[in-house]
Amino acid sequence: MGITIKDIAKIAGVSYSTVSKALNDSPLVKKDTKKKIVKIADELGYEPNFAAQRLVSKQTKIIGLIWPTIERVVLSTLVTKINNKINKTPYSMILSVESTETALDTFRKFQVDGIILFEENSKPSIRQTTIPLISYGVAKERDVEYPIIDANHEQAMYQAVKHLYELGHRDIAYIGDLSSTDPMQAEKYNGFMKAMEQYMLSIEDINMIDTGGLDWYNGYAATKKRFENPTYPTAIVGGSYDISSGIIRGIKEIGLDIPRDVSIISYDNIPQMANTEIPLTCIGVPVERLAEEIVQSIIHCIEEKNITSNVKKMSPILVERASCEKRK
Template sequence: MSVTIKDIAKIAGVSYSTVSKALNDSPLVKPMTKKRILKVAKEMGYKPNFAAQRLVSKQTKIIGLIWPTIERVVLSTLVTNISNEIRKTPYSMILSVEPIPSSLDTFRRFQVDGVILFDENIDISIEPNSIPFLVYGVAENENNHYPIVDPNHEQAMLEAVKYLHSELGHTNIAYIGDFSKTDRMQMEKLKGFKKAMNHFGLSIDQQFLVDTHGLDWYDGYQAVSKLLESTDRPTAIVGGSYDISGGILRGLKEKKLQIPTDISIISYDNIPQMANMEIPLSSIGVPVDQLAAEIVRSIIEIIENKKIDPSIRKMIPELNIRQSCGKMN
């Protein structure tokens, strides 16, 4: 027989309503009382009855997250950080790697309180007010129809080019990334790089714009090999992602090029793993822990305000200078 709130109340010597408040992390319960109730609940093996909770509070305290791919290190790191942040709150998370329509159907059946979407190849219309949701991706204009956390790729590219040009003296700068016309985040990086080069009055050699046609390590490896076949060689490269840049590093080393003496590299993304590579990688992007904290804070705010406000939260990228960049000789 399952343990009920009334069972916990009897053992803890408090009222049924006090147990209910404590399990829902109510500030109305004294900290010591709450701690005792939670200890009793754990010892008795209490499992929340989500259906009953839904009837009483109109909430399940569950957030759904639709994960576009399990293959990329950066997304894995971000999802792990989101999960860690959610564990600090009264909410739980369920994860789906199914296509968006299937995931949303599943989440509706579970009656989740809100959904986090990653803006990668989103090609469906979400029914207004059907379920509170938040998108992590690109705010294309001020007429956004949904709430979004934008990591500000354009500003990141500006800071990368500024560092390479204004501080290190590079003028021949290449960009290696995925030029997919269906992935808004990758398109924004390319657009941001071109805009940054123009901002600093730097010419863009078309040979120095290399499409990886993918976001994996091997895509970066092949792309840098193609770049080095051209008659001219850049003195610096901006990589479109952590995985791509890992392939770029390997390709450069195989060509016996010294980093950063012969060529510098700075990569988009900002995860701890970048400091632990064979050559610690200079990086630009919003730190992954900050992204996760803002995503979780925002979705809970949306859920608890019971209003899908098409707000835009633009983040501030940070530059991490490591051993992969050097000054022009």
């Protein structure tokens, strides 16, 4: 038979409830007592009986995360940040990269306490669920019954063009995924176009380059193709960190200098952008802040049993680095 909290309580000379509170890091237990109980539990090799805890609390203390892929750097970074923040709470996280419908069925079987959904490509079909659910997605023109964390992609790209305009650039290109089925990419495109029109900048077809994807190679291949034309833009807005990394490599292979010949500003805001071949000027919600908001929101929904369709629009932040300079 395994070690129980009764065994720990007997050795520690405290009540069962004190042991339970200490092992759940309750502030109601004195630090010295808590430290003593945790030490005894570790020495005895105590492992909590999650099944029994679930019967009592009606909770699994597990949050399910539905994610499209962990291959792209930004997404893997955000997943890691979310997991790290969940680990600082009484909850644990399980990750699914299956289709939304399959993942939801799996999480229902696991009886998770809450679900975080990443919406990429078309709007997912979600059957009514009693499990608290929040989405990282786009809130525009949506009819949903769950909260949405919106990173404000449109505003970010508007600010990107504004920044380049203020640096004196007038010939600006966009290299990104122009997919009409991915609402996030559509918002980026809309933001770029609004800013170009606002500042009365010419929108040339040759400067609207569709990468057809969001990976490094998509950005690299699109850049090489665009610069087959000897007339090139003075600045580029990249649709993502991965795409912009490919843009940098493509431009350097052509023999042009960044930022003297071409300035680059990229969507996304992750620490890795300071360590690319040319440190990237970027615009987006910082990944740390985004992860914090997502985790706080799902735990609030779980513990307050508050599943409403509120929208949290976050504010993008511009970080200036070496990939942009004033146009002489």
